[in-house]
Amino acid sequence: MSLSANAFGSLELKNVGRSFGGHDALVDLNLTIRAGEFIALLGPSGCGKSTALNCLAGLLPLTHGQILIDDRRVDVLPSEKRDFGMVFQNYALFPHLSVEKNVAFGLQMRNKPRAEISRRVKEAIALVKLEEHAKKLPGQLSGGQQQRVAIARAIVIEPRLVLMDEPLSNLDAKLRLEMRTEIRRLHQSLGLTTIYVTHDQEEALSLADRLVVLREGHVQQIGTPAELHDNPANWHVADFMGYRNLLDLKVASVSGSSAKVEGDGLSLDATLVQPAAAGDEVRVAIRPHDLTVAREGQGTEGRNAFAATVSVVEYQGREFAVGVTTSTGKNLFVHSEFAPTPGETVMLVLDPARTLVYRTSLTAVSAEEQELLQVRG
Amino acid sequence: MSATNTDPRPKASASRRHRLAERGIDTQLLMLIPALLFGLLLFVYPFTYGIGLTFQPLPRTQEQWGGGVFANYVAFFKDPFLFDSVWITMRLALPVALFNVLVSVPIAFKLRHRFRGKRLLSTLLVLPITLGTVLTAQGLLIFGGRQGWVNRFLMEAGIIDQPFPIVNNYLGVMLSLIISGFPFAFLLISSYLSGIDPAIEAAAKTLGANWKQRFRRIILPLLAPGLATTFILTFVLAFSVFPSARLVGDALGETRVMALMAYRAFGEQQDYAMASTIAIMMGVVELVVIAVVLLWRSFLYKGTTGGKG
Numbered sequence A: 001m002s003l004s005a006n007a008f009g010s011l012e013l014k015n016v017g018r019s020f021g022g023h024d025a026l027v028d029l030n031l032t033i034r035a036g037e038f039i040a041l042l043g044p045s046g047c048g049k050s051t052a053l054n055c056l057a058g059l060l061p062l063t064h065g066q067i068l069i070d071d072r073r074v075d076v077l078p079s080e081k082r083d084f085g086m087v088f089q090n091y092a093l094f095p096h097l098s099v100e101k102n103v104a105f106g107l108q109m110r111n112k113p114r115a116e117i118s119r120r121v122k123e124a125i126a127l128v129k130l131e132e133h134a135k136k137l138p139g140q141l142s143g144g145q146q147q148r149v150a151i152a153r154a155i156v157i158e159p160r161l162v163l164m165d166e167p168l169s170n171l172d173a174k175l176r177l178e179m180r181t182e183i184r185r186l187h188q189s190l191g192l193t194t195i196y197v198t199h200d201q202e203e204a205l206s207l208a209d210r211l212v213v214l215r216e217g218h219v220q221q222i223g224t225p226a227e228l229h230d231n232p233a234n235w236h237v238a239d240f241m242g243y244r245n246l247l248d249l250k251v252a253s254v255s256g257s258s259a260k261v262e263g264d265g266l267s268l269d270a271t272l273v274q275p276a277a278a279g280d281e282v283r284v285a286i287r288p289h290d291l292t293v294a295r296e297g298q299g300t301e302g303r304n305a306f307a308a309t310v311s312v313v314e315y316q317g318r319e320f321a322v323g324v325t326t327s328t329g330k331n332l333f334v335h336s337e338f339a340p341t342p343g344e345t346v347m348l349v350l351d352p353a354r355t356l357v358y359r360t361s362l363t364a365v366s367a368e369e370q371e372l373l374q375v376r377g
Numbered sequence B: 001m002s003a004t005n006t007d008p009r010p011k012a013s014a015s016r017r018h019r020l021a022e023r024g025i026d027t028q029l030l031m032l033i034p035a036l037l038f039g040l041l042l043f044v045y046p047f048t049y050g051i052g053l054t055f056q057p058l059p060r061t062q063e064q065w066g067g068g069v070f071a072n073y074v075a076f077f078k079d080p081f082l083f084d085s086v087w088i089t090m091r092l093a094l095p096v097a098l099f100n101v102l103v104s105v106p107i108a109f110k111l112r113h114r115f116r117g118k119r120l121l122s123t124l125l126v127l128p129i130t131l132g133t134v135l136t137a138q139g140l141l142i143f144g145g146r147q148g149w150v151n152r153f154l155m156e157a158g159i160i161d162q163p164f165p166i167v168n169n170y171l172g173v174m175l176s177l178i179i180s181g182f183p184f185a186f187l188l189i190s191s192y193l194s195g196i197d198p199a200i201e202a203a204a205k206t207l208g209a210n211w212k213q214r215f216r217r218i219i220l221p222l223l224a225p226g227l228a229t230t231f232i233l234t235f236v237l238a239f240s241v242f243p244s245a246r247l248v249g250d251a252l253g254e255t256r257v258m259a260l261m262a263y264r265a266f267g268e269q270q271d272y273a274m275a276s277t278i279a280i281m282m283g284v285v286e287l288v289v290i291a292v293v294l295l296w297r298s299f300l301y302k303g304t305t306g307g308k309g
């Protein structure tokens, strides 16, 4: 199979919104997707991911906004005319049709000649490695195999856009890793523009070119995996991205984009991600990987350093995940290259650049405020 | 394992019940035996007795139609007054069953989605179940009789000058059968339809199937077993029509259905043997129709899952 013949330049979501009887499930989603991109929609359960996907697929009408492909509206087209392939969370295979016929369905609907259908179905089935099972009914397949049928069925029509709704959520851990690689491989070899919904940040980070983080229907941040991983836009995204240490502290002083924050018996040099002034209550986010146990005699100049007592040590292959308690009884998650003993008092070091300061409120920061911060920084 | 044991495999450790179940024997079904015996006594005995009766024709039947012990059957097939009742009943039951099933499908489809007033509408559709046949018949008589509301309205509006015959004929019985049979068909088809995951249809939609294609290629094959069952049930209900054929029909003419004939033989002519024969023939006709429907169903099922592509 080659690059989709129906490829487009760009797909644009403009203020897309959907409400269910007064409850906003999705608000003002703005996103421009380039052809061939792999976008992950990420967020906790109930944040509106499926709603967004169903709106795109045309299974739910929009309450606000427009969807444009190369400046032509597609949100007015019925689902069957959009030419988007969708992989459903529960697969939704046709139970009365064999694997082959499931895969052939979309091509038959497009009135392709028989010879072409059978060739493309064969290719698609080979692509997901289901040759041996081509004649079986979906009920006779394992979960992972059904999932691959669902993928084959969606991509065989070479759609303009592939939509996947948590396709791996029903699989066991090992199969999930395998299928993740498989999906990435398919995307790279076919170049199909893909929107992928998941609530697993690791999955999203490993698969996507760009991520969209949602919370209660509102977009929190859009960016590359590296951007989201290193610079979450607010504490909620940080929390979602694995910044397991969230401390509620107070700003002591501010200079440019760096600040001194205090509280809980700690005094840290930190970096302002969102604007704050001296005296503000803020939330400080720190990744366990950035907060490390210092080796004996290791220098701490230019870095935050404070003591804490080891409470739990967990082996994680080559390094250790350690739970510590500060002098005021606060529990923190830290990393260590060697195994400390529980009960021992250790020195923790932390780069001020990786000590991120956020506002406690999640309402969006206005553009002027953000600009001001950048000018100062 | 003891040395004398020649079987190299260790003895299966699964319980006896498990091992039997592997071979398709469900020991719990044994508990049904008392009920089965009871059923045998209450049903099978009178049934066989009835069959026995059919082979003991009255002397007058034997004289008129000949055929020895088969005289009742000979009479049934040769006497047009009797035999025509098969067609008369079919002419009622088949269209009614077909109508009930075909009309239930789109309505059940519409009622799948949530909308305001759905509960009210489905209650109205199912309500006739609670009316007995007699009540329905009475309603029809009041509504559609020569002096009924419909005819009075139409005549006074000057649309017709003769009352339009709605009851005491084929149409009356048909209406009554639809009123009492439709709720069953609707309920059954709704529940079969709700068993089909809406995501399956959504998947067909995203693959480019328009509603006709979705219906023909996806919904219909998945619904076929349900349609067959529903058809059979409403057909059997309609086929054994008795009260409405008498009350709103034309009991000696157009709606001279088999049940009426059997009742006549039994009640008016004191011919138990003939009555039994007609009853048995009713069963035979129903079985033939059921067999045809099931055959159609298995054909359709095979047709869509088709082994070799």
Ligand SMILES: Nc1ncnc2c1ncn2[C@@H]1O[C@H](COP(=O)(O)OP(=O)(O)OP(=O)(O)O)[C@@H](O)[C@H]1O
Pocket: A020, A024, A025, A043, A044, A045, A046, A047, A048, A049, A050, A051, A052, A199
């Ligand atoms: N048909 C509906 N009617 C009313 N509310 C709905 C409907 N579908 C979704 N919602 C609401 O919209 C919100 C978003 O739902 P959605 O299914 O998009 O969540 P999600 O992000 O996909 O969650 P999950 O990860 O659990 O699948 C939820 O609060 C949900 O209750």
Ligand SMILES: [Mg+2]
Pocket: A049, A050, A051
């Ligand atoms: Mg969902």
